[in-house]
Amino acid sequence: MRHARLLGFVAASALALTAGAARAEDTVKIGFTTALTGPFNEFGEGVHRGVVLAMEKWNAAGGINGHKVELAELLDDQLIPDRSVQNLRRILDNKDIVAILAPSGSGPTLAVVDMVQADGRPMCNPQAQTPSIVYPNGLDKPPRPNVFSITIQNNVEAEKMADVLAKKFTKIGLLHESTGYGVTGAKLLKEEILKRNKNAKITQESYNQRDQDMTAQLVRMQRAGDEVLMVIGLGADMAVNRKNMSRLNMNIPRYGSAGTVTQPFIEGAGDLAEGQRAVNFLFASADPMRPATKEFADAYKAKYGVDRWWGPDASRPQASMAGTVASGYDCANLLFDAIRRANSTKPADIDKAMEATNKYPGAIIDQTFTPAKHNSVGPDDLVLYEFVKKDGRMQLVPTQE
């Protein structure tokens, strides 16, 4: 190991001598691995675009304290944990890189997060919702020092939903996808509901992503006499499930996780979406948009136009982009801002600056971290929406729940 360092030092000195000024110092380098291709590239490519927009914004303004930002490593893992691990190792091997974004999805992120913690450089998590990414030893224990998250963590979503559900219902059907996200979300939500109402009866059932029929699960809920159905999963499966309920003539109220407020559900369920309630960011419905959101949306439109990520509702792209482009954008901005305030690229300095982030005006919310709290989104940033058909199209209306 010592030889390697020595060699590296010699090489670096040689380079410095020949190249004159230390060019490597010139730019602030970041890197990440995500699902750029494959079945989940909607997430990865979205994050990638958000990061590009954030970089362009900073570079247009002259960079971070005069240093331009550079995306030194952009690697594709197709959401396969092995590839994420290999890619991230390659990124960590690049000693010039000062900050990292986490991969899309809980599996790959969980696979790399120990590595990142051991390395020490700061990482911002734009998408994976599993709490143990930030809080490996439990929510009441300290977070990983260098890992920050701007997603709706499972526990936050659970708290918000439990507030709503426990107040109105005692027999609750809880349906979730059989992924890390779904399983953790369901477990936390169950705990939160029981915390609020000891007598609550919960029927918990799971399904696999892309299952085309959920009759068995729904029948079990019917048998239990559930008064409400809460679904934790992705929009497309949510649509399958909604249609399935319709076929069974099951008409109990429906609630859903943030994944409900996505195009696949709205389009897939069609008119059946009406009455569905789902949790999501307050900002998704803010009208007019917050200035920071508008700045982001304008930048996106200018560069990429109105496309898949922009979403079906041309006047309100933020709902569609919250979990993808906007989160990549905010993550990158938060890291850049921390580097600016720290005026340093040392991991410890950036971590400290990140922890001091206070109401940074992100595209999604005003982002705040503290030394004890490395996830920015709290229950207050969320609101319960209802799908209402108005003027011939489905709209999201915030409720008072």
Next chain:
Amino acid sequence: MTGVRRLLTALVTNPVAIGLLVVALFAGAGWMSGGTLQILTFLLVNILLAQSMNLLTGVAGQISLGHAGFFGMGAYASGILMKSYGLGFVATVPAAVAVAALTGLLVSFPAGRVREFYLAMMTLAFGLIFREVVREWNDVTGGAMGLSGVPSPMLRTLVIFDLKIDAAWYFRIVLIITAAVMWLLHNFIQSRFGRAFYAIHVSEVAAGSIGIPRAATKRLAYVLSGALAGLAGAFYAHLVGYLGPESFDLPRSVEVLVTTVVGGLGSMAGQVLSAVLFTFLPEKLQVFAQYQFIVYGIILAFSLIVIPRGLAGLLLLPPRFVKRAALRRVGDAAEPIRAVQATSEPGLRVERVTMRFGGLTAVDDVSLSLQPGRITALIGPNGSGKSTLINVISGIYQPSSGVVRFFGRAITGMADHRIAASGLVRTFQDPRLVPSFTVRENLLLGAHRLFRRNGLAAALNLPGAIREEGRHLATVEAVLRMAGLAEVADRTIESLPYGYRRLVEVGRALLAEPRAILLDEPAAGLTEAEMALLARLIRAMKQAGLMVLLIEHHMDFVAELVDDVVVLDSGRVIYHGDVQGMRRDPQVIAAYLGETEDVDA
């Protein structure tokens, strides 16, 4: 091209070159970056996994679409035992191997009963069941959330004997173990065990006919393949430090199968090349950016068609299945087949055997007996039940009634391989040899039942195992000369004309040093010259005191060879006696009325 192949083959099979490479990697690990070490360790894991698949699918011919199950078994076993039960690396890795081997054993029972597409479906189901269990068994496997915090050298959390293992040392450990395992595996495949795997791969019936037990051989293949995959899984678990169900899902099984197929089924070196390709491919494919998923698909779809025998077929000479040390040892020494102790009583008795298929009676109340040192011809018109009778005697069919006794012991109902192992072997109408084996290897396969050394001795290349193989190679040499095959001894069967194949099959039966031999139309399709060689072989059998039963249409050939003739018609014996008597027998003439040319020829 062949020159290049020869050169490359010499390189990749050269122990010194391989040794140097291992030493260089071992020493060089200290200078490598974390990423390089990691990807190289991934490569070693993939090599082991590909070897596991190759052993089962490439060598033993049992396709697996659920290999991620074995891999996952090993990974979870080592991960859980270390993380949740605090066992050390030196205990968890062998335990992982054992667990995966046991899984292989369990899978082999249902899987051993089906073939080809059905086997693909069954192994697919196995892989999917494994996935479901991992995903639902939250308390043990961590369920869908996965198992985090498995001690890993990448995090400096892996401790072996109180030493913190870093990435370089982990790589070295995996490197040495992989190299050792590859050496053992190579020796093993070049022994009678590997040849037996190939034999059941090509034809289970033919394998049974020379005493290779198909169920036990398949079981062994599954166990070893499981063990190898389990070893790969254990290394993987500590390399990544996180185990999630998606790492052991169907795409992984497909990836392994594809690696093996692209590498070249049956070639160990090809597996290494292919593992290199597929380990580094994702990184290289990054240049294709958004097209990389499509490029991966194109590779799967067309690689087999562009390079039918995989990378190995493209770059290397085909692998061989004889120990080189044994070949060197035996040189061109030849040792004739040992004669059987002559006895005057009949060794093989067929007593009132009847074989019915539904309403059709193929063999009807047939009795006959064979004497040591005598050749008996079994003739009759097409469809008279000759081959059926041989199938009954050799244990492929169980007769509807009647008994076959071999030296007093009733063998009806015994498995074909056990009958063969007791010294009663046969050949087939269509030669059933291993096409990719050389003549020498096919002949050596015949001696399978005579080998006594166990698999460990074969894998370690112990002197006893080499000696034993050398002894049989000397006998092979003798048969090669007697059958006029010495010139083509080292050519593969698929490259030889039909006539040679017949001779090789008869020679292979002789190599089993049997006490009785059943030949099903051995002269069909042979030239005059080849027939003379065949006759020489059959006479040698007689001289060695064997009982020979010969089905043959070619009357001239029969007339000058045989001592007795049995004529079948419509499943019944209509004549039993010598050749002259047969020619005069009115019943025989009547039976052959439509086929007079056969009698007169």
Next chain:
Amino acid sequence: MEDALTLILAGISVGSVYALIAIGLNLTYWTTRTMNFGQGSVMMLGAMMTAVLVAGGVIDALAALASLVVIAAIMVFTEVFTVRPALKIGGSMGWAVSTLGVGIILQGVAAKYFGSQAVAFPDMVFSAQDYVEVFGVRFALQYLAILVLSVALVALLELLLRRTVWGRAMRAVSMDADLAAVAGIPVRPIVLGSYIASGLLAGIAGMLIAQTGGTVDPAFGFDLMIFGFVAAVLGGIGSSSGALLGGLVLGVIEKLVGGYVSTAAAHGIAFALLVVVLVARPQGLFGQREVVKV
């Protein structure tokens, strides 16, 4: 009791989907002893292309037709450039790898051009609210359509195979392709035809299924294909009525296990059932044993 009926009807519904897929897989098995491992992607493409075209303003029927034409072309390509060369090379299962490759290509192309996010599939024949009552339990018309189609297809195929010249030719090819070729039967067109028909069935199945769920994405179809395989094996490979029954049995067992034992165990039990059937009756629950000649 009403629960049981609901579950059984749901089982029959999804079972008829499995059956439809299995029937398509069987077609190519008859002629070439191969099955298209990219069938899931073919289903996806049928549904996704239709959805994208409809979203782009094309009339439903025209969009569906256009997709089916593309699928037919893809199936010809698959047979000519991957299956046939792989069979020529020999070796047991090369065609499985190469057809899987084609499936991945299709998936990649779909993700590239249509996006990897699920797109909505229009209600074409019936909507999710349409139903008939069976003993007081709702049976969705969308599923009924699939069931009727499956049953009709099985009847049609049996009729074609038994009564028409083409059917007899196909059976001859199925028994022994070489012999059939010698006998002057146009083996190549029959093989290609079976691939095209198999693809069209998959495409139609994809559309019908996407309609019940409401969306389709590039990874759609793979899991369904697996269950199609299971149904085909359960029923006895090569038998279309077996495929129908196999699909229905699989669907009903899955739903009953899900409803009364555990939904988490439903898939696992379906796969375990496959293993048990393969061991006990490799010819399938409803198939006839193939005679193996030594």
